[in-house]
Amino acid sequence: MDIIRPRTLSGFMELLPAKQIRFERMTQILRDTYGSYGFAPLDTPAIEDAQILLAKGGGETEKQIYRFQKGDSDLALRFDLTVPLAKYVALHCNELAFPFRRFQISKVYRGERAQRGRFREFYQADIDIIGDGKLDILNEAEIPAIIYKVFRGFGLSRFQIRVNNRKILNGFYAMLGLSERSGDIMRTVDKLDKIGPDKVRAILLEEGLTGEQADQILTFIAIRGTNAQVIEALEGYTGRNEIFDLGLEELKAVASNLSAFGVPEENFAIDLTIARGLDYYTGTVYETTLLDHPEIGSVCSGGRYDDLAGYYTEKKLPGVGISIGLTRLFYVLDEQGLLNPALPTAPADALVLPMGGEPGPAITLAESLRSCGLRVQLYGEQKKFKQKMAYANKLGVPFAVLLGEDEIAAGKCSVKNMVTGEQITVTPDEAAAHIKATLAAIDGPVILEN
Amino acid sequence: MDIIRPRTLSGFMELLPAKQIRFERMTQILRDTYGSYGFAPLDTPAIEDAQILLAKGGGETEKQIYRFQKGDSDLALRFDLTVPLAKYVALHCNELAFPFRRFQISKVYRGERAQRGRFREFYQADIDIIGDGKLDILNEAEIPAIIYKVFRGFGLSRFQIRVNNRKILNGFYAMLGLSERSGDIMRTVDKLDKIGPDKVRAILLEEGLTGEQADQILTFIAIRGTNAQVIEALEGYTGRNEIFDLGLEELKAVASNLSAFGVPEENFAIDLTIARGLDYYTGTVYETTLLDHPEIGSVCSGGRYDDLAGYYTEKKLPGVGISIGLTRLFYVLDEQGLLNPALPTAPADALVLPMGGEPGPAITLAESLRSCGLRVQLYGEQKKFKQKMAYANKLGVPFAVLLGEDEIAAGKCSVKNMVTGEQITVTPDEAAAHIKATLAAIDGPVILEN
Numbered sequence A, B: 001m002d003i004i005r006p007r008t009l010s011g012f013m014e015l016l017p018a019k020q021i022r023f024e025r026m027t028q029i030l031r032d033t034y035g036s037y038g039f040a041p042l043d044t045p046a047i048e049d050a051q052i053l054l055a056k057g058g059g060e061t062e063k064q065i066y067r068f069q070k071g072d073s074d075l076a077l078r079f080d081l082t083v084p085l086a087k088y089v090a091l092h093c094n095e096l097a098f099p100f101r102r103f104q105i106s107k108v109y110r111g112e113r114a115q116r117g118r119f120r121e122f123y124q125a126d127i128d129i130i131g132d133g134k135l136d137i138l139n140e141a142e143i144p145a146i147i148y149k150v151f152r153g154f155g156l157s158r159f160q161i162r163v164n165n166r167k168i169l170n171g172f173y174a175m176l177g178l179s180e181r182s183g184d185i186m187r188t189v190d191k192l193d194k195i196g197p198d199k200v201r202a203i204l205l206e207e208g209l210t211g212e213q214a215d216q217i218l219t220f221i222a223i224r225g226t227n228a229q230v231i232e233a234l235e236g237y238t239g240r241n242e243i244f245d246l247g248l249e250e251l252k253a254v255a256s257n258l259s260a261f262g263v264p265e266e267n268f269a270i271d272l273t274i275a276r277g278l279d280y281y282t283g284t285v286y287e288t289t290l291l292d293h294p295e296i297g298s299v300c301s302g303g304r305y306d307d308l309a310g311y312y313t314e315k316k317l318p319g320v321g322i323s324i325g326l327t328r329l330f331y332v333l334d335e336q337g338l339l340n341p342a343l344p345t346a347p348a349d350a351l352v353l354p355m356g357g358e359p360g361p362a363i364t365l366a367e368s369l370r371s372c373g374l375r376v377q378l379y380g381e382q383k384k385f386k387q388k389m390a391y392a393n394k395l396g397v398p399f400a401v402l403l404g405e406d407e408i409a410a411g412k413c414s415v416k417n418m419v420t421g422e423q424i425t426v427t428p429d430e431a432a433a434h435i436k437a438t439l440a441a442i443d444g445p446v447i448l449e450n
Helices: A017-036 A059-064 A082-092 A138-154 A166-175 A179-189 A192-206 A211-221 A227-235 A242-260 A326-335 A360-371 A385-395 A405-410 A428-442 B017-036 B059-064 B082-092 B138-154 B166-175 B179-189 B192-206 B211-221 B227-235 B242-260 B326-335 B360-371 B385-395 B405-410 B428-442
Strands: A047-049 A067-070 A073-077 A100-109 A121-130 A159-165 A268-270 A281-290 A300-305 A319-325 A350-354 A376-378 A399-403 A413-417 A423-426 B047-049 B067-070 B073-077 B100-109 B121-130 B159-165 B268-270 B281-290 B300-305 B319-325 B350-354 B376-378 B399-403 B413-417 B423-426
Touching: A017 A100, A017 A121, A017 A138, A017 A326, A047 A082, A067 B067, A082 A100, A082 A121, A082 A319, A121 A138, A121 A326, A138 A159, A138 A242, A138 A281, A138 A300, A138 A319, A159 A166, A159 A242, A166 A179, A166 A242, A166 A281, A179 A192, A179 A211, A192 A211, A227 A242, A227 A268, A242 A268, A242 A281, A242 B360, A281 A319, A319 A326, A350 A360, A350 A385, A360 A376, A360 A399, A360 A428, A360 B242, A385 A399, A399 A405, A399 A428, A413 A428, A423 A428, B017 B100, B017 B121, B017 B138, B017 B326, B047 B082, B082 B100, B082 B121, B082 B319, B121 B138, B121 B326, B138 B159, B138 B242, B138 B281, B138 B300, B138 B319, B159 B166, B159 B242, B166 B179, B166 B242, B166 B281, B179 B192, B179 B211, B192 B211, B227 B242, B227 B268, B242 B268, B242 B281, B281 B319, B319 B326, B350 B360, B350 B385, B360 B376, B360 B399, B360 B428, B385 B399, B399 B405, B399 B428, B413 B428, B423 B428
Parallel strands: A159 A268, A350 A376, A350 A399, B159 B268, B350 B376, B350 B399
Antiparallel strands: A047 A073, A067 A073, A100 A121, A121 A319, A159 A281, A281 A300, A300 A319, A399 A413, A413 A423, B047 B073, B067 B073, B100 B121, B121 B319, B159 B281, B281 B300, B300 B319, B399 B413, B413 B423
């Protein structure tokens, strides 16, 4: 038979078990945390009608999307979880209770040029709250509070959720008589971090702004300080534009409620340079940066929008949502060596090794350890002792549980700690308790910051 | 703006939240049970190189596969989880510890004709154990024992895992001098349940068998009874063919070990008519039927194979595995009305309803209930009391927790049981304890048989 060389496509993450187990731990934290805030799990198809996915159109999306025919159908793979959500809510709006809160942790597909750290298939972990006609500002604080909980759950503390409000920006540009051009200006201002204020000013002048307008913009986006200081500076602009004033009220509510949710000030910051590229955000916007890795940009972004599903329904569906690029985040954390090395990464807590004879007693022992809540692999191969231990080592299992004739006769088993080498002979119940206590002591977060 | 009518493609399951929550509960049981037996989670890409997926080729697969070009790449969506596993193991064999045990619960894609209860995108929930050159018979008992645990975990008891061994069949046909034709004969015999023994006999004669051969085959596959009785009948054939004798030894070991794993005889049966269509099974084979719904066929099938990845590597990789067609199983159980109606299906255990004023105290209360392990939604909309309660009802949340000025002043909250209407005013800790106790009392399996 001809052999085809096995390979995995570039741009597609495929992990070995030890890393996959850590990745799963992160998705479990996401599911648990999102679930604890009353979000419903959602699982839309990966394939949709191409016409529906591309209702909005747009250059990059059209180019990157995986689109194909099957029979007469024009199909495509989802490139995000927001468009499928819009379709879902529009399709099922009579059956859903609003506000509708859903999370979805699923793979999306973008046929980008493959490069290091860029993926063509990657997980997004999204939460959104959708209102029917209206949606209270409280939700705009709850969303980043949940993200704070998730990141802390991962073990991260050196991160910052940066918050702004589009109404403040829109109101400010209206004050300058630049409403029509605010989109272009924000795109320019967005480059501030990369190219610096002088170059931003030069571009603004090229775009036809007066020197005074450019200076006012640069002064505005240079507002820095604690959240209280930034809010105080913004108060100086009030009374000149209603949208601005409304935006500031919203921002103050978000900042105050974030504190009530228990998010410390060091983990969220008002940042007037945040605008988000997408046109449809209308209120609070979020970006999240890892403080020690600003170069990777935002790892979790989103905001408030007024019209989720305008392409699919006349119904006004405002919402607020945020998305974690989970595959990329995991890739970066791993690259930076931040995966906690102390965590066991074997698929089992214990490997039961029968030392010969009929398998019955070993099966019974393994089942008994499982009933105590342990993950237990039963080793059934007829190999020499040395080979059995080599397997346990390669697997990285923290405990081997040996069962020979003597142990069986005594109703006991020998528990060997594969790290320390320590071995004790105890009853199955004692073994389970010992293993659980030892594992609990070394348990920790999946991410360990330096 | 032109509205595009939202729709979901036919053959793609998309659930409303109440059902999705039950589906997730089933996947969680699968993850937990598979994990408790020391299987590593695996997550291969949904897209693979088409050449790799189609290495084996074959009519139905080629027709059903979703295959498409992107740039110069010839791509396809996986149609099962076994081929990606074969690729994975061949690609990473130097990094894996053998036996390699993995589970994967992922969507696969088959562009079949859409019809009721048939899906083009569906979950498979697979476990496999792969050996390096050899693999002990013990694994062939463990696999169905795990499936037993999974099904019991779902709440099912009226199911039967039917077990056979290909060596017994191959050995038996060798005794009749029909080795070369055993594949065709097994395909005919496989129709026994559908067309009955007379028609099977007629087809066998048409295919050129002698009347005596046909009768021997019908006598053989008519062997029925308890597992002990079937084994006793099979003992009568021993001593005539080595393969047969080996197969019988394996079958006896599997039956005996299944008992040791705690699988009651009513849930597994030796069934000599089971052969499995696929050519590559070489030992134990499994099918699983719901006793009250034989019409839907096997909901979980698999077996022992000797050569997992022959298309991708010279390495001999025997294994044993089984696959649950989860989407179809869920669909059938739902259709039959077997989803336990007593289980709450809301995404939250409690809905915190602030009765006016600043949101701070309600946020604090919700966080406090969450820290006790509850899933809590905070309702932030400014609506009338009646509308708030209507929302709680539509959501199906078991408890509403009301927080008005009086409660805040007293450091308490009012907990309303949405089913009984009973309401108590207690501290947040008491509220959490009360809600948890009530929910624990109504908790049960996700499936409830009639």
